[in-house]
Amino acid sequence: MGAGMIANSHVRAWRDLANVVAIVDVIPEKARGFAEGNKIDRWYTSVNEALEKCEFDIVDVCTPTFTHCEIAVEAMNNGKHVLCEKPIALTLEDADKMIKASEKNKVKFMVAHCLRFWNEYRIVKESIDRGEIGEPRIARAYRYISFPLWGGWQREMEKSGGVLIDMGIHDLDYLRWIIGEVKEVYANGGILKSKGTDAHDYLHVLLKFEGEAIAFVESSWIHPKSHPFTYGLEVVGERGMLKFSRETSEVVQLWTEGGGETISPLKRDAISLEIEHFLNCIESGEEPLVTGLEARKSLEVALAAIRSVEEGRPVRLPLNGGSI
Numbered sequence: 128m129g130a131g132m133i134a135n136s137h138v139r140a141w142r143d144l145a146n147v148v149a150i151v152d153v154i155p156e157k158a159r160g161f162a163e164g165n166k167i168d169r170w171y172t173s174v175n176e177a178l179e180k181c182e183f184d185i186v187d188v189c190t191p192t193f194t195h196c197e198i199a200v201e202a203m204n205n206g207k208h209v210l211c212e213k214p215i216a217l218t219l220e221d222a223d224k225m226i227k228a229s230e231k232n233k234v235k236f237m238v239a240h241c242l243r244f245w246n247e248y249r250i251v252k253e254s255i256d257r258g259e260i261g262e263p264r265i266a267r268a269y270r271y272i273s274f275p276l277w278g279g280w281q282r283e284m285e286k287s288g289g290v291l292i293d294m295g296i297h298d299l300d301y302l303r304w305i306i307g308e309v310k311e312v313y314a315n316g317g318i319l320k321s322k323g324t325d326a327h328d329y330l331h332v333l334l335k336f337e338g339e340a341i342a343f344v345e346s347s348w349i350h351p352k353s354h355p356f357t358y359g360l361e362v363v364g365e366r367g368m369l370k371f372s373r374e375t376s377e378v379v380q381l382w383t384e385g386g387g388e389t390i391s392p393l394k395r396d397a398i399s400l401e402i403e404h405f406l407n408c409i410e411s412g413e414e415p416l417v418t419g420l421e422a423r424k425s426l427e428v429a430l431a432a433i434r435s436v437e438e439g440r441p442v443r444l445p446l447n448g449g450s451i
Contacts, residue, residue, distance in 0.1 A: 128174060128198055129189035130161035132277055133212060137187055138165050140399040144406055149181050174198050178205050188212060193286040196221035203228040208235040210405050214296045215422035217288050222426055226419035237405050237415035238422035242301040244400040246392035247371045250379045251362060252305050254369055261365030263306050266342040268298035271357045274321050274328060274348040282324035289327030292429045295346030300425035302342050311335040313441040314432035320349040332432045
């Protein structure tokens with residue numbers, strides 16, 4: 128589902144693992160062009176048309192965020208397993224509908240939070256799990272790019288959720304994975320640069336975790352077009368530190384009291400890894416690494432941050448109501 132930028136990456140990964148039978152996009156020209164360009168036999172303009180005219184087992188939702196719930200629920204109600212691009216949805220109510228549909232229809236549902244499969248991020252997670260830096264106490268994650276120009280829907284808060292839900296949720300989800308659940312959020316930001324939009328283009332977020340660790344997340348769409356996409360991570364534990372940055376080198380640096388070392392990640396594509404994992408879960412019956420519930424928790428943290436910006440105060444979790 129969807130013939131945009133991320134769909135190209137997904138199709139390349141699927142081709143090595145399964146038969147891609149159809150592409151769906153609401154714009155006929157995009158659907159046809161994508162199908163022809165990727166040598167896919169069929170194209171449709173709605174999920175209902177595809178369900179009616181084509182046989183398949185899995186729907187991969189690569190459409191704008193505001194469409195995720197309707198498409199995923201319809202597919203799952205028709206017995207299809209669903210892989211859905213992050214974020215799961217824009218509201219907790221829609222996330223709950225998607226989770227309930229997967230449970231009711233006994234199909235696999237996974238949200239594509241790809242940092243859990245990204246080489247450098249996996250190295251950090253594995254090092255923490257081995258106890259090499261002790262219990263994480265502080266962390267910093269950041270992600271910078273210019274305002275996205277593709278699609279246009281990112282400019283509307285009610286369609287994209289702004290920079291934190293559209294992009295920064297990568298880091299919120301990852302930090303939950305390596306540290307634990309968030310109990311309080313305090314955020315600042317809003318629309319700092321961009322014109323013709325009501326969507327936040329910059330936020331920095333302070334997270335307090337149940338285990339008393341703290342983390343800082345910075346998400347920016349205000350960087351110049353000439354500035355390269357940049358991201359990085361630092362985690363300091365009781366006995367050491369892990370760090371990497373796309374700005375300098377994609378190797379992971381590990382420091383302990385005994386000295387430092389660098390760890391070079393194996394170069395495997397994260398999207399291919401997550402799709403391979405999803406297929407294995409369908410075949411084995413195991414739960415995916417990023418279930419609907421896991422993705423809902425990350426969305427709740429992002430929504431808490433947006434509420435914090437709007438109300439100018441720290442916000443505790445769980446939320447009472449979860450809408451933008």
